[in-house]
């Protein structure tokens with residue numbers, strides 16, 4: 082199938098027709114085709130003979146019968162006379178010299194040879210003239226035996242056609258098969274594609290020749306008009322000799338074949354152009370449409386003149402085919418686009434599959450890691466849970482051990498602090514030396530036989546000791562308060578010896594000069610905050626004054642110091658339940674309350690002439706901690722007591738109110754000394770009820786309660802009497818206890834404690850090994866700022 086070059090769409094219609102005809106020929110008229118062809122040839126021959134006889138005259142054409150056989154036709158025209166004369170009749174003078182047959186008059190012995198020469202002369206002249214005029218030619222040999230008479234018939238019928246055209250006036254151009262040929266006369270002689278000629282052509286040319294000629298016309302000229310005409314001609318030729326009942330079938334076959342060709346062509350094109358652009362596709366579509374429609378319309382219009390009954394079906398078939406072709410083209414386009422989309426999607430799917438595979442692999446890896454981690458965490462959590470189970474037990478043991486350590490240090494600890502000389506004072510000190518827990522003072526003969534005397538305490542702080550140093554031994558006891566223990570901190574000493582300075586600090590307070598009260602409260606809140614994940618602490622404050630054995634609430638807003646009752650073992654565990662109990666959440670809250678208390682105390686002092694040094698003030702911090710795991714409640718309290726001046730008043734010198742005050746002070750301080758001494762000696766009877774002060778502090782003196790006493794002395798010589806008196810009081814409570822503590826250091830009690838600690842360590846190691854121990858230990862470190870405590874040379878790692 083020939084294809085147009087350079088992308089121009091073309092189909093060989095001729096080939097299509099030929100193929101269809103071949104099929105139809107085989108199918109429709111195989112049997113009678115030969116006879117039909119013979120009939121057709123004879124009919125055409127007779128027509129040619131009749132026209133020649135008519136043109137040249139019967140006499141002139143005596144050798145040519147009206148209905149000659151092929152042989153007769155050939156022999157009749159062999160001498161060229163009839164042909165030349167006929168040509169000269171329609172085109173006078175075209176063959177100027179015509180040799181007359183000698184046989185006509187004289188029969189020569191060599192006539193045959195002579196006439197053959199003459200005949201050849203005529204035939205040659207005729208053929209030259211015919212060629213000039215553009216008529217179908219034949220070979221001179223066609224006139225001989227075995228020659229093709231059909232070509233001679235074609236030529237004669239062409240002459241006939243031309244002659245008839247001239248007879249009717251010769252108007253317009255006479256066209257021969259679309260080819261323009263110059264006329265012999267020099268004029269532009271054109272043959273019209275007239276009906277007679279087409280008929281004669283169809284009758285004189287073989288189908289092969291017709292197809293060749295049409296093929297040439299269609300492809301040789303590339304002219305759409307010409308192609309259309311030629312196609313018309315072809316269709317006409319094909320249909321002209323068909324019976325009416327064969328035509329529809331044939332047309333249908335042609336169209337079907339054409340469709341096939343178009344589809345085949347489209348497929349080829351689509352293969353050539355993988356994904357044509359929209360423009361190309363549109364171009365193809367319009368070209369196809371144009372081509373097919375032009376051909377079909379030509380067929381249709383041509384057929385209209387002959388077979389009006391075929392017009393409608395042809396038209397309908399044509400339009401149907403156009404729309405079908407359009408549909409097919411659109412469908413092809415869609416398919417191509419879909420294919421492209423499909424390919425793209427296929428590619429994306431492959432990529433996604435790869436990604437999915439990678440992701441799955443990644444996920445599996447992560448999952449594996451996750452399970453590994455979970456396993457590890459599970460085990461770790463298990464050990465932690467195991468540790469946590471024992472944690473509270475350990476905590477409890479730790480608490481006990483910790484406080485046992487405090488016990489070993491002494492439940493009652495006495496510290497001595499020497500105030501520095503105040504500005505303007507004579508620097509003649511009664512203090513000879515200070516060595517750790519010992520202080521030596523000058524003792525006038527009035528008080529002792531010895532020139533100096535040494536007193537021992539837990540520790541002695543010289544005039545240059547800082548507030549932080551003084552507090553350092555107190556700090557561990559703050560944790561005990563949070564663990565549910567009671568702590569009493571006393572400031573003892575004569576007026577002006579520095580009690581307030583130790584407990585609160587100087588008037589111009591700063592971080593360094595802050596006293597025990599501030600530091601203790603600050604630690605208390607710090608530790609409670611550290612333990613907030615395990616314990617819920619509630620802290621509240623009371624501030625009470627004992628003056629002349631009367632208990633007064635210092636946290637009152639109306640300034641009235643109403644007398645309060647002390648009730649030990651009260652329901653709410655408050656010894657003075659009716660005193661204001663103010664909840665606090667920070668150190669500043671407490672300081673604010675202390676200031677209020679001091680103000681209330683000062684008010685009283687104005688009225689009673691410096692009562693502050695003649696009354697005991699007690700700030701009590703109540704702590705209640707609830708273990709959030711076990712729900713157990715721990716209660717502890719810390720009493721910060723600023724005692725009244727301890728100076729002894731000579732009864733002869735004072736009377737009245739001052740005497741009364743002095744008596745009360747002496748009595749209460751003496752009662753306190755008795756209680757502490759009884760406790761230190763582990764006496765079976767502790768005389769708490771001898772004073773309001775000891776009654777108030779009953780729960781915090783003795784048992785597991787811790788007592789710290791800061792004994793203050795003034796270094797001035799003129800205060801030596803009070804200093805000796807104070808030191809003797811302190812020595813009474815501290816020496817006994819200190820001695821006991823010293824004795825305990827290497828006693829069986831310490832050994833027992835060592836064993837307990839070792840036992841605890843082993844128990845922890847058994848529970849979870851070293852890791853477990855570390856967990857517990859770190860938990861302790863988290864909750865206690867001082868996990869390590871020294872007991873002599875024993876290190877308790879809890």
Ligand SMILES: Nc1ncnc2c1ncn2[C@@H]1O[C@H](COP(=O)(O)OP(=O)(O)OP(=O)(O)O)[C@@H](O)[C@H]1O
Nearest residue numbers: 500501575576577578579580581582583587694726
């Ligand atoms: N360690 C010290 N360093 C410097 N100054 C001190 C020290 N101790 C006390 N003072 C000063 O000595 C003076 C008396 O001290 P403070 O008021 O504390 O005595 P006090 O025993 O509380 O007296 P009172 O019984 O009258 O309350 C104050 O001016 C105080 O600042």
